[in-house]
Every structure is written in C-alpha cells, then in structure tokens.
Amino acid sequence: MATPISANLLLSLKPAKLFSNHVPNTPITSIDFDHTGQFLLTAGVDESIHLYDVAKGRHVKPIYSKKYGCHLAKLTSKENTCVFASTKENDTIRYLSLHDNSFIRYFKGHTALVTDLAMADLNHMFVSAAYDYSVRLWDTRSANCQATLVTDDIPFSIALDPSNTVVAIYNSSSNVLSLHAVAHITERPFATVVCDFAKPPIASHRERIPRHRQLGGLSGLPVHLWWQWRRFCTGMGLETFVDSRTAGSIASSQKDRK
Template identity: 35%
Template structure:
C-alpha cells in the first residue's frame, strides 16, 4: 500500500472503462524491460534494453532524468521503500543486482551472488529488504544495507519466480511452472510451510507471480497467451485470463500484467497495442483499452496513490480516467 494501513478507494467499472492515454513518452530506442512507481506514487522509472533508466515526475509529467548504464545494462528496475532508491538487474558483465540513488545518480551498493540471470525482483512492503529469483535455481533475500544475501532458498533447475505477500510475512515461490511453495519469512532456513499444487493443464512456463493487494489471489503470468488467478490459500485456479496476443512479427513476447490497487482488476498488455482488463471477482473481461503504442505492450503498472497507470513498449504511456473530464487523476488514499 502507499502509506501505512490506508486502503485504496474502490474503483468502479465506469472509471476503468473511461481510462485514456494522457501522455506519451518516446525517450527510449529499445524495448522497456522493467518499470515501477515510487511508494508515494509521485515518481516513475523505466529500465530499457537500450541500457538506460528514465525517471519521470508524475505530478508534472516530463523526463526528470536519464541514467545510462552502458557498462552493466539494466532490467527489472524496482523502487525500494525510499522514493530516491531503485534496484535493478544487470544484462552485461555479471548477474549482480545494483542499488542506485536517483538523487545522486550514484550506485550505493552491489549485491553479487547469482550465477545466472535474475528473473524477478521484489521489494518488501514494510522493510528495507528485497528478494530476487534467478535462473541459477535460487531465491535470495537481501537487506538494502548489506551486500551479502541473508537468505538463500534453493529450488532446483528451471525458472523460479517469487514475490512477497502484502504483509511481507510470506515469500511465495513458483517452481517448475506447476506448484507454489510458501515460506515463512521468519523461518527461511526451514522447508516451506505449505505447497500449493495448481494443477494447470499444459501451462506455458511461468514468467512471474504476484499477490493481489488483498492477499487472496496470486496472479501468474506465463510466456504464453494465458495468465491465471490462483487462490492464495488453496492453489486452485480461479480464473484463466486470455484473449490477448503475445506474438508480433513472429516474435513471442513475455507480458507482465498488474493488479489495480483495490485488487478488483487485472490489466494485461498485448502485442495488438491494446490493454485488456479483467474483473477478478467474475473472471470476465471488463473492457479493451486502445492505446497509442506502436509495439508490443509488455508491462503495465498501476500507481499506488493516484487513479492512473502506465504501460510500455519501447515508449511509455500514462493513463488517467476521463471521469470527470479535465480534472487531475484523483488520489486513491
């Protein structure tokens, strides 16, 4: 959540259907491979395959800064709990995770340890900590103030994906694209306290998982043209979301969807340059939003504080509700 125990306002369906592109940014020359809003919702950052980070001021849309990382490359950029600090993975040299101060344009700390590319990064909701999963078959837990991982969870070969629950008490790890292992954050050296068998039939490999803001559902994105909402307690598939495209010009894209802050909607990009929105209570598609994108929309991200969201291909779009028309995006809490 954006602040303390504040809960986001319920977003009516009419508001969702009224969302339109308000601003388009063409600051990158290659596909965007990560993006995030700051905890307060006033700063937005993207990482791109063109080896740069771009920082935007949400209240006064425009490029705030561009940070080049030609030496290491960048991907999976994620804010820490500090509005000025981000972590990101590397695409060159090694698989080290790096902590960058956006204020000073300076690396503050390196986090070596993974021997293969990082797949996911996730920030703890209440502590200055984060997790990472890697193709080396491990999930690691880190403190932002220390370079060495304080937790290491071996999960075997494959592409493990991981996330914290909304309270930061549980680490969920998707293993083998078929089960979710739940670990108590206070007992990381122990075996998982629960293993959820999802029983998906012929599921494509999993690309990410994330809890809904209410903690009741887990959204599993795949490398195919389906994603799933899973019961966070039982592991059964509640909804299968489909109807979007993930292939463009014979290239397959991995698309990362997101929840709205109230957990009621899932926003999913597509290679048809549209956003497909689904209701998590009914599983039905709410609407399809036309965009200004010219390429595959791989990432969507909802602002934790304002009624707005962002989407990206090689360019970035900010979306706001047109109800009521002509007014700034309302605060959610």
C-alpha cells in the first residue's frame, strides 16, 4: 500500500547515504528514477552518466560520453537502457544499452539543443523538446520521428501524464502551459493555462542567485542555456568554468524510524 506524501513524512526523511561519483564541484544536470523506483540515473557537466541501485544503496556503474556530452539521461521502460541528449557534436538523442555501453539507436531530427525529455512508463514512447521550437514524439523501437509539433515559443519543459495519453508543454517566455493529446500532438492543445507564478528576477550580484542556477561563468544562467554557452566556447576553443561551490553529489534518504 502506498504511503501518502505529507509534510510530516517529508520532515521525517534523513540522508542515509551520500554518493559522490561525479567529478567534485561539477553540477548534476539531470536525475531520473525508473518506473519501479529501484534504479536511479544521473547525468552531469563532467560528461558522465551514473547508474545507482537505490534499493541496495550502491553505485552500479559509470558511463562516459566525452565525445558527445550528455544531458537529460532518462531510464526507459526496457530494462538496462536509457536515452540521453547530446551536448556536443550535434543535437541527436541517443539510445544506450547500460549492459554493454553500446548504442542501440539514434534519434535525429532536432536542430538545436534538447531542453527536456519525457519517458512513457507504459510503452516504448517518449517525447522531446528543443530550442528549435519543436516537440517530437518518438518510439524507441524506430529511429524515425513519429510526429512533430512546431511551437510558437521555445518548449522549455515537458511531461507525460501517468496514462501516457496527455503531454504537457511549458513555454517559459509566455508563461503558458499547454495540454495536448498524444494521439493528436500536432493539433492545437485541448487546454492552456497561463501560469501565475512570477518569473525569477534578474540579480545584479552572483550571491543573490540560487546556487543551483550558478552554472558556468554566467550568473543565473539556466542549465539548458549554460549548455549552449558551453558548446559555443568549446567550438571557439575557449575554456569554460564551473562554479566550484556547486557539489556534484547526490544523497539517498530513508524514513527516520526513531
């Protein structure tokens, strides 16, 4: 039986083990559980992916992607596989076997950095969004894009509902959340919501910016924009910097059973 999430439950949690497998002082840019909750996958600025067995509290293995970079690593519904977005060379999404570190398939189509990936728990489908003003529907069994939605604004975040029939798309510039039927993703949304939360203010000093936004040498730059800046610097032969105060570690928690 599932335990309801409450404020008291969250306050009773405490760190049980600290994992520090990413290069010290480099940000972790994505973290994802599989649908069973047993395995956890992280990706970082250090161009590595790490797999953890949460149930056993152990680090399973590292995967390095120095040639293509890595971002938004997501575990798929198929055991021991993941997809991740490239940050170097091109904007291809790569389907990787975690068993032998071999690429199973490449998903080509985006012409700018991928901003988000959303995996379906019930089938082989996943959705991607990118700075090329598009949202794409994929099936891990085929390299061909299943459908493409061209958006008016940059789709910054996406999510699939538990039934995998609705995709939510958030456009940060317009502050609008749109809901689309997956089966008709290229059509107009069946509902839109104007989000009433305020956009983050522009800080004049680095210290005023939340630490999780202090990436690279540009104050307050979001992770996805930071990747664009990093790619530009790499192409120009320039050195990029990472905030030394951002720890590249994750902690697992368990309920306090006092």
